[in-house]
Amino acid sequence: MKKVHVVAHTHWDFEWYFTRQEAKVQFAFHMDEVFAALEKNQLDYYILDGQMSILDDYLADFPAKKTLVQTYVTAGRLFIGPWYTQIDEMVTSGEAVVRNLRLGMKAADAFGSAMDVGYLPDSFGQSQDMPKIYNGVGIKRALFWRGTPKEVDARYFYWTSNDGSQVVTANIKNGYFAGVDLVERNQFKSLVENITTETTNEPALLPVGGDQRPVDFNLKKRVSKANDATDEKTLFVESNYTEFFDQLEKEELPSVSGEFIDPSLSKIHRGIYSSRADLKQLYDRLERMMIYQVEPLSAVANHKGLELKQGLIDDIWKTIARGQAHDSSGGCNSDKTNRDIKQRGLDALQMAGSLRDYLLRKMSISVENSASNDLFIWNPLPVVNQQVREFSVSTKQPNFALFDQKGQTITFDVLDQQKENAAVLRREPKEMADNFYYLTKIAFPVAVPAMDFLQYHIEENEISMSELDVTPDSIENEHYKLTFNGDGIDLYNKNNKKEYPNFLTFEDGGDEGDNYDYSPAFADWLLSLDFSVAQGKAAQGTFVSTLQLKGKWSLPYNLAARKEQVRNGEISYNLCLKLTKDTQAIDVSLHIDNQILDHRLRLLLATDVKANYSYADTPFGVIARPVEDKHLKDWQEIGYKEEPTSMRPMIHFANTHNDVSSWSFVSKGAKDFQLIGEDFQQLAVTVLRGVGYLGRPDLLRRPGDASGLQTTVVPTPDSQLLGDFEFSGRLLIEENYVPVTLENHYVQLTQENLYYQNQTLNQFTTPIEYFSINQLNHSIEHQALFELEELQVVFSSLQATTDQTGYEVRMYNPSEKEIPAPGSINCKTLSTIAQLNLRGQHLQHLTETKNRYQMASFKPGEIRTYGIYPQKG
Numbered sequence: 001m002k003k004v005h006v007v008a009h010t011h012w013d014f015e016w017y018f019t020r021q022e023a024k025v026q027f028a029f030h031m032d033e034v035f036a037a038l039e040k041n042q043l044d045y046y047i048l049d050g051q052m053s054i055l056d057d058y059l060a061d062f063p064a065k066k067t068l069v070q071t072y073v074t075a076g077r078l079f080i081g082p083w084y085t086q087i088d089e090m091v092t093s094g095e096a097v098v099r100n101l102r103l104g105m106k107a108a109d110a111f112g113s114a115m116d117v118g119y120l121p122d123s124f125g126q127s128q129d130m131p132k133i134y135n136g137v138g139i140k141r142a143l144f145w146r147g148t149p150k151e152v153d154a155r156y157f158y159w160t161s162n163d164g165s166q167v168v169t170a171n172i173k174n175g176y177f178a179g180v181d182l183v184e185r186n187q188f189k190s191l192v193e194n195i196t197t198e199t200t201n202e203p204a205l206l207p208v209g210g211d212q213r214p215v216d217f218n219l220k221k222r223v224s225k226a227n228d229a230t231d232e233k234t235l236f237v238e239s240n241y242t243e244f245f246d247q248l249e250k251e252e253l254p255s256v257s258g259e260f261i262d263p264s265l266s267k268i269h270r271g272i273y274s275s276r277a278d279l280k281q282l283y284d285r286l287e288r289m290m291i292y293q294v295e296p297l298s299a300v301a302n303h304k305g306l307e308l309k310q311g312l313i314d315d316i317w318k319t320i321a322r323g324q325a326h327d328s329s330g331g332c333n334s335d336k337t338n339r340d341i342k343q344r345g346l347d348a349l350q351m352a353g354s355l356r357d358y359l360l361r362k363m364s365i366s367v368e369n370s371a372s373n374d375l376f377i378w379n380p381l382p383v384v385n386q387q388v389r390e391f392s393v394s395t396k397q398p399n400f401a402l403f404d405q406k407g408q409t410i411t412f413d414v415l416d417q418q419k420e421n422a423a424v425l426r427r428e429p430k431e432m433a434d435n436f437y438y439l440t441k442i443a444f445p446v447a448v449p450a451m452d453f454l455q456y457h458i459e460e461n462e463i464s465m466s467e468l469d470v471t472p473d474s475i476e477n478e479h480y481k482l483t484f485n486g487d488g489i490d491l492y493n494k495n496n497k498k499e500y501p502n503f504l505t506f507e508d509g510g511d512e513g514d515n516y517d518y519s520p521a522f523a524d525w526l527l528s529l530d531f532s533v534a535q536g537k538a539a540q541g542t543f544v545s546t547l548q549l550k551g552k553w554s555l556p557y558n559l560a561a562r563k564e565q566v567r568n569g570e571i572s573y574n575l576c577l578k579l580t581k582d583t584q585a586i587d588v589s590l591h592i593d594n595q596i597l598d599h600r601l602r603l604l605l606a607t608d609v610k611a612n613y614s615y616a617d618t619p620f621g622v623i624a625r626p627v628e629d630k631h632l633k634d635w636q637e638i639g640y641k642e643e644p645t646s647m648r649p650m651i652h653f654a655n656t657h658n659d660v661s662s663w664s665f666v667s668k669g670a671k672d673f674q675l676i677g678e679d680f681q682q683l684a685v686t687v688l689r690g691v692g693y694l695g696r697p698d699l700l701r702r703p704g705d706a707s708g709l710q711t712t713v714v715p716t717p718d719s720q721l722l723g724d725f726e727f728s729g730r731l732l733i734e735e736n737y738v739p740v741t742l743e744n745h746y747v748q749l750t751q752e753n754l755y756y757q758n759q760t761l762n763q764f765t766t767p768i769e770y771f772s773i774n775q776l777n778h779s780i781e782h783q784a785l786f787e788l789e790e791l792q793v794v795f796s797s798l799q800a801t802t803d804q805t806g807y808e809v810r811m812y813n814p815s816e817k818e819i820p821a822p823g824s825i826n827c828k829t830l831s832t833i834a835q836l837n838l839r840g841q842h843l844q845h846l847t848e849t850k851n852r853y854q855m856a857s858f859k860p861g862e863i864r865t866y867g868i869y870p871q872k873g
Contacts, residue, residue, distance in 0.1 A: 001232070002204055003247070004192060005239035006223055008216065009047035009209035011121060011176050014054050014085075015341070016327045017334045017694060017714055024057050026212060031058055031065070033215040038072050042217050045240040046072075047079045047209075050119030051086050052107040053322055066111075073112035079240060081108030081115050082139060084321045088329035089120070089127040090261070090649040091273055091280060091671040094619030094812075094863075095291045095797045098838050100321045101137050103314065105839065117241045118142035118167060121176040121207070123326045124269045125649075126260040129619045132165035132863055136838030141245045142167040145175055146268055147260030150631070150638055155199040156248055158255045162621065162816060162861035168249055169256075170205055173198065173265050179208030182236075183216050188226040192234055203247040206236075259623065262631075263641040267707055269330065270642070271517030273649040274600070274672035274686040276331025276338060278721060281669030282345040283323045288668075289352045290316060292750035296380035296798040299807050300451050301359045303870075304366075304780050308800050312355055319348035332515040332708060334694060335718040350767070356754075357766040361773065363453075364756040368779035373458040374758045375402070379448035382788045382809055383744075383795055385751050386447040388543045388580045390415065394762035397460040398438045405455050412444035413541040414467050422761060437761040443544045445581065450787035458757070468539035468546075475538050475545035477579040480586060480733075482547050484536040489547070489577070493733060495584070496661070503606045504577075504588070505530055508555055510562045511600045511689045512699065515719055516707040518600055518647065518689055519699035523563035529553045531575070542581065549575045558597040569596050585666075585745075589728040590687065597720050600689035605731065607663040609656045610679040615737065616650035620796075620863050621814045622739045627680040642702040647674050647686075652746045656683055657737035664737075666730040666746050687727045690720035739814040743794040784828050786868055791823040793858050802840045806831075806869035810838075813858035820857040827851050827868065834867040842867065 010030065014023050037043040048055065059066055072078035084104035087097060108114035118134040118141065120126070126147045134142055142159060148171050159169040172178065174194055181191050196204050208216060216222070219238065226236045261268055295313065302308045327333055328341050364376040375393060379385040393400075398417065402410040423435035448454050474483040481492040488502035506529040510521025534551035550573070556562035557569030571592050578587035588603070613624040629635075629644035648654070654673040655664040665673070665685050672686040694714035695706035708714070730749065732742070763770045785807060788795060796810040813819050825833065830849040834842055847853055849871055858864065 001202070002192070002196065002234045003202065004195070004204045004206050004234060004236045005244040006179060006182065006219070006236055007047060007205065007207050007239055007241060007244065008043050008045060008219055009176070009207055010049055010213050011209055011211050012049045012051075012054050013211060013327050014057070014322070014325070015333065015337045017337065017709060019337050019340050020057070023212070024061070027054055027058055028061065030214065034078070035068055037215045037217055038077055043215070043219060044238045045077050045079065047115070047241065049086070050081065050115060050117070051083045052081050052104045053085045053318070055080060056107065056318075070111045079115040080111060081105055082117070082137070083119065084318065085325040086120055086122060087321070087324050088326045089123050089130060089619070090125045091329060091651065092324050092619065093287050093291070093651050094129065094133070096287050096320060096324060097133055097619050098136070099317045100324070101133070102839055103317060103321060105137060115241065116141060117245065119241070120144050121172060122146070124272055124330060127618055128257070128259040128623060129161060129621050131159050131167045132161040132163050132620065132861065133838065134167050135165040136863060138837065138839070140167055141241075142169045143172060143241065144169070144260070145172045146266050147262055148264060149260070149262035150264050152256055153198050154254050154256070156201050156251070157253050160255050160257045162257070163859050163863070166255070168245060168253065170244070170248070172205060172207060175266065176207045177210040179206040180210055180213070182206060182208055182226060183219065183222050186225075186229065188229045192230065201248065201251045201253070203244055203251070205244055259618070263644060264639070267516070267641045267702065269332070269516045269707065270645055270647045271513055271519065271701065272330045272332060273647060274518060274689050275515050276719060277670065277686070277688040278725065279323070279331050279338065279341055279345070280329070280671050282342065282349070283320060283329070284669040286316070286320050286345060286348055286352060288750045289349070289356065290320065291797055292747060293380065293754060294352050294356050297356060297359050297378070297754070299798055299800045300380045300785070301363060302800055302804065303785055304363055305776055305778060306359065306362060308804055309355065312351065316348045316352050319344050330516070331719070332694065334714055335716050338718060353766070354768050357768060358773070360754065360756040361769070362776065363780050365758060366776040366778075366780045367453070367455065368781055370758055371457065372758055372760070375456040375458060376756045376758070377446055377448055377454045377456070378754045379450065379452060379751065380754065380798070381747070381751070381795065382450045382786055382798055383791060384447060384450055384787070385748060387748055388443055388445045388583065389752070390441060390443045390544070391755050392439060392441050392765070393458060393757050394759050394765065395438050395440065395458060395460050396761060397462070399463055399465050400458050400460045401463070402444070403457045403459060410444055410456060411542060412442045413543045414440060414465050415443055415541070415544060416441040420762070422763070439762065443541070445543060450784055452782055452784040468541040471538040471540050473536055473538055475540050475547050475579055477545065477581055477583070479584045480579060482577055482579065482586070484531070484538070484547060484549065487532045488530050495735070498608065500606060500608070502530070505604045505606075506687070507602045507604050507684065508553070509600055510559055511598050511691055512559060512696070513701070514691055514693045514696040514699070514707065515716055516695060517642065517699065517702055519701040521559055521562055521598070522700060523559075525556060525562045525565050527555065544581070545579045547577045555596050555599070571596055584732060584734060586731040587728070588731060589726070592725050594688065594690065594722055594725050597690060598692065601687040602684045603687055603727070605663060605665065605683040607656055607681050607683055608661050609658050609663060610681055611656045611675050614646070614648055614673070614675045615655040615657065616648055616673070617652050617739070617743060617814065619651060620812045621861055627675045641704070645701060647672055653742055654683065654685060655737060655742070660735060662734045662737040664732040664734070664742055666732060666742070666749065668728045670727065670729060685729070688721050688725055690722070692717055692720055740792065740794055743814060744791070747795055785870065786825055786827040786831065789824050789826050792819050793822045796863070801867055806867050808836060808840050808865060808867055810863065810865045812863040813861060816860045818857055818859055822855045822858045824855060825853045825866065825868065827853070827870065830871040832869040832871070834869070836865040836867045838863070838865060840865070
């Protein structure tokens with residue numbers, strides 16, 4: 001007998017074309033209906049969309065309802081969690097995905113338990129790493145809708161990751177709204193046929209719900225009517241996902257692996273990776289600051305005697321999670337909603353930055369023998385930070401020297417200096433007192449020990465400091481020489497002795513898509529942008545050298561001008577390329593004043609790699625994707641919902657390589673790239689794209705109804721991203737493609753602004769510097785916790801354990817090969833080491849009170865979390 005499991009649910013986008021505030025009103029009344037239906041037994045079960053954020057908002061306004069929620073959750077009738085929000089899987093870092101699940105499961109457990117299903121019914125693509133993430137938090141079941149390719153001829157299967165993790169998975173091919181037909185139509189036999197294609201398994205799944213759908217109080221009657229109308233071989237039963245999976249796990253199921261980003265069942269929106277690039281940059285910056293600065297710095301500060309402010313940390317992560325829900329992250333929202341998302345992100349950034357700055361200041365002023373004009377450089381990570389770093393220092397005199405703790409003079413580059421006045425303001429500037437100081441940006445190499453700090457002293461003097469040498473058109477370091485040739489930029493790679501003329505350009509084309517998807521203009525005019533009218537300035541330093549190009553690009557102002565091939569608009573730009581001593585990298589930063597509508601601007605890197613595949617990182621791994629989708633030619637014939645253009649997502653880097661050359665762009669917020677051109681030798685990274693509508697119908701790439709709302713036009717002029725815009729990243733040109741090295745290189749890049757100068761001249765180095773604070777009642781000394789030595793896997797995160805008695809450190813192997821000697825943990829004091837899961841819960845004790853622990857080999861793709869518990873007393 002075919003048992004059809006009828007599951008009542010709602011899919012609740014807490015913001016979309018409406019704001020979170022507007023949705024909260026509807027949800028308040030929706031919960032009245034849920035409670036009423038459960039109380040009167042009009043429903044046996046109800047699934048609250050697998051996310052806790054909406055319940056958090058609701059209970060903040062109606063705290064008296066907490067007991068009622070707990071009653072139905074513990075009774076097994078109301079299913080909540082495991083997520084905090086319905087996350088976007090394709091452009092969100094692995095640690096942010098883990099934090100989202102941890103927040104959701106912790107919140108759900110407080111009411112009884114979290115639903116044991118990895119429930120993402122509407123995310124725009126499924127990451128290859130989800131099975132191991134789910135297994136890492138104890139979840140063995142998953143459900144999703146979008147993304148499976150035509151070749152996956154199954155509804156139910158075991159989805160596997162490269163580390164051997166697997167989840168029994170239900171692919172709801174007809175969508176999370178398929179069961180609405182059970183309630184609203186009497187075509188029960190055809191409904192059963194629709195939901196049982198591509199499966200011979202005994203159980204069938206029928207979700208009854210939809211976007212913000214109210215409770216179906218007549219569900220029992222409709223189930224009864226369906227049973228009366230179908231033969232005895234089919235039985236409709238009111239059910240829940242737990243009961244469905246209990247039955248499904250008894251079946252024989254095929255195994256499937258990889259990511260699912262095909263538009264076979266529904267639109268997948270491959271063009272969404274570049275939508276609202278400003279929001280993606282903002283939330284990427286928040287991730288970086290929290291994962292690599294605030295959380296590890298909080299752990300170090302906790303070890304130094306400062307109370308861990310987990311409440312603040314969780315508050316920030318909840319804001320990040322709300323911004324990384326699938327619609328929120330995609331930016332496929334109304335302007336008023338995107339303004340909310342942006343403001344929340346800015347608020348969280350202020351809180352995260354202030355928490356970081358307070359800890360840096362508190363610890364620095366409490367260091368033993370701390371003196372005025374001391375500069376403290378911190379490294380909260382359990383690996384040595386060795387690189388050239390930049391610092392802004394305040395001095396009374398324009399000239400000064402820098403000394404280390406041994407009294408040795410430190411050589412540094414002066415990158416910039418500004419004269420400031422700290423006197424009380426007056427309406428007439430000439431009436432202001434003379435209280436000048438100098439704000440100087442310097443750079444020099446450091447090697448900061450793991451989870452420790454360096455202390456330098458600034459001594460003001462009259463000796464003039466050397467400035468960068470201004471050269472006509474070129475800069476160089478040990479690895480590269482960059483030359484402005486009047487039209488473009490030539491690269492000479494000293495490592496392979498090859499010339500790359502005009503290796504870096506930009507491309508601008510029309511975008512007649514929407515907030516969901518890039519789509520080329522129907523009458524496009526693709527323009528290659530060089531630097532023929534730019535003003536160049538090169539500055540060669542000992543440690544840092546820069547090549548700046550300032551100019552304007554003439555472009556069509558809008559789609560009408562592009563169709564007529566008229567350049568009646570312009571973009572002002574300031575491009576800066578930076579070389580750093582002993583670093584095989586080129587830093588790229590672009591500032592533009594975007595005054596062009598409906599266009600896409602991309603950075604083009606002319607590589608020497610003829611590619612068949614592109615490469616990028618995923619939440620906890622790397623992936624190879626074909627440069628051209630195999631269904632690019634027949635996608636309409638086979639029924640795909642949009643053209644499977646090979647625009648690809650990345651988390652932190654995009655790469656193309658062969659046996660002798662590897663080109664990687666390490667991003668600071670850009671999420672969209674593509675290999676293009678003859679032999680796919682150009683690496684194109686999207687800077688931004690501007691569009692003016694939430695959804696448009698009948699795009700070149702996506703024929704048919706508009707995405708989002710099919711019957712109304714929602715203008716989104718903010719999504720044109722007019723005005724100032726910043727884009728930055730780092731180009732690495734190496735002989736070999738080594739994912740572990742690339743990911744750990746990215747980690748080192750995150751350590752900016754982790755310093756503090758003990759001074760009183762400038763009270764506005766940070767927003768909270770103006771406020772006085774006390775020193776700790778004890779001196780801070782050099783007392784590191786532990787260090788990861790000879791590390792051959794990727795460092796992922798460090799934070800205090802959930803019970804705050806130890807430290808949780810996570811690493812992973814992104815490659816497809818076993819790493820037999822991943823390194824060791826060198827504890828500075830005797831410590832107990834345990835293995836934890838991704839929730840921070842104990843799995844097993846590994847060793848008792850040791851100083852050094854040699855890590856066991858890492859399987860391909862393995863994520864591993866250690867709990868390190870120092871012996872106290």
